[in-house]
Amino acid sequence: MNHQSSPPKPELIAKQDFWPFLLLTTLFMLWGVAHNMTDTLLAAFKRIMSMTDFQTSWIQLAFYGSYFCLALPAALYIRKYTYKSGILLGLGLFAIGSLLFYPASITMSYGFFLFALYVLAGGLSILETAANPYILVIGPQETATQRLNLAQSFNPIGSIMGVFLSKVFILSKLNMAEADDRTSMDPEALKAxxxxxxxxxxxxYVGVALFLVFVWFVIRAVRMPVASETVEGDGVISGFRRLAKNKNYVRGVVAQFFYVGAQIGVWSFTIRYVMVELDLKESDASDYYLVALILFALSRFLFTALMKFFKPSLLLALSSLVAIACCLVVIYANGMVGVIALVLISLCMSLMFPTIYGLSAEGLGKDTKLGGSGLIMAILGGALITAVQGQVSDITGSIHLSYYVPLVCFVVVMYFGLSHYRRKKAKVQHPPVKMVH
Incomplete structure (x- = not known):
């Protein structure tokens, strides 16, 4: 009897590419540090400069606005040169932006801090525009989304480090004088x-910059794998036209915009929510933010494993549904119940960014680099939607009601997950008929 052997399962990453892949994953960790240090700056500047929630949301506007502005130039740069050159350029700007915090603190100018963040985030935009599609194309297409989820699993480890650094070196250094006390202080005493x-x-931030310089030289010295990606033979305009006609891609960009808005909004106001509900100061309230990030990190590894058994799009839709339920508890519950629900939202969010990215980039082929820039530009949602959430909080006088904003965002993400799942299911049930000539 002849037994026909089943085809081998595609590998996640080739053995010869393991160490370069591991080095790439450290980059995901590094921008996690930067993202979540930025989130804690909202609470820090609210106290330091006696600002409203809307005024502190300008931090996210500068940060994620830079993502929007730099993603397309980054894609064009990588398109002309290589993924590695884009990574080095991004790391360089990341370091320069971090170093600009030195003159910003000397001048004590909020505008200068926003400029430093803009430069720093520009580096992250280039870094993400290079690293995310690079991870997708350096291995089999069948395992691309799972591979990106694995690489992104190191991102929340960086996030935890970022919050820990902020708690120990930034939030713990804050003077406990409230806004009313600061208004009545002698100007020289307040300035001190x-x-x-x-x-x-x-x-x-300067300490982070010094470490980034070290990483830059390491990556410069290491030989990175050449991505097996078709070189574009036509212009950028043609590429964008193809992308605009791709319904799955367009829906993915919209979903990414709303997801990032939800994530940044949930995290940016977590410390504020905990302070209100549990009557804690910034440093103590940040412990709950840290717990949320630990859950986020652990569940990302869990979801990566679950993708061996369940469709990523189905997991995306189900996690969005649970996140919506948690948002409702955050809005209408009080005390520890509301705080626990807020922490659990992070567990639901852990698979969303890489899964939306991977599902949106399916079948883009030679347009992967351009498509990646659109998905990174969608990070602008982190700026705009966080500002909306800050306004809702200021206008209503309720941090609780502001969580209706991420709730709506999760509805959009759930729609994308369900639409992708149904489309894939329909293709399996009704495969296209091939014409025989």
Missing amino acids: IQAEELAGVMNT
Whole structure:
């Protein structure tokens, strides 16, 4: 009897590419550090400069606005040169932006801090525009989404480090004087307090910059795999026309915009919500943010494993549904119940970014680099939607009601997951008929 052997399952990553892949995953960790240090800056600047929630949301506008502005130039740069050159350019700008926190703290100018964040985030935009599609194309297409989820699993490890650094070196250095007390202070005394608080911010970012310089030289020296991707033979305009006609891709970009808005909104106001509900100061409230990020990190590995048994799109839809339910609890519950629901949202969010990215980039072929820029530009949602959430909080006087904003975002993400799942299911049930000539 002849037994026909089943085809071998596609590997996640080739053995010869393991160490370069591991090095790439450290980049995902590094921008996790930057993202979540930025989230804690909202709570820090609210106290240091006595700002409203909307005014502090300008931090996210500068950060994610830079993502939007730099993603397309980054894609064009990578298109002309290589993924590795894009990674080195991004790391360089990341380091320069971090170093700019030194003059910003000396001048004590909020505008200068926003400029430093803009430069820093521009580097991250280039870094993500290069690294995400690079991970997708350096292995089999069948395992691309799973591979990206694995690489992205290191991102929340960086996020935890970012919050820990902020808690120890920034939030713990804040003077406990409230806005009303600061208004009545002698200007020179207030300036001295603010200078000490801003020094904590500056020292932390400059320390990160020195480490980034070291990583830059390591990546410069390592030989990276050449991506097996078709070189574009036509212009950028033709590529964007193809992308615009791809319904799955367009829906994915929209879903990514709303997802990032939800994630940044949930995390940016977590410390504020915990402070209100549990009557804690910033440093103590950040512990709950840290727990949320630990759950986020652990569940990302869990979801990566579950993708061996369940369709990524189905997991995306189900996790969105649970996130919506958690948002409702956050809005209408009080005390520890609301805080627990808020922490659990992070568990639901862990698979969303890489899964939306991977599902959206399916079948893009030679347009993968351009398509990647659109998915990174969608990170602008982190700026705009966070600003909307800040406005809702200020206008209603309720941090609770502001969580209706991420709730709506999760509805959009759930729709994308369901639409992709149904489309794939329909293709399996009704495969296209081939014409025989």
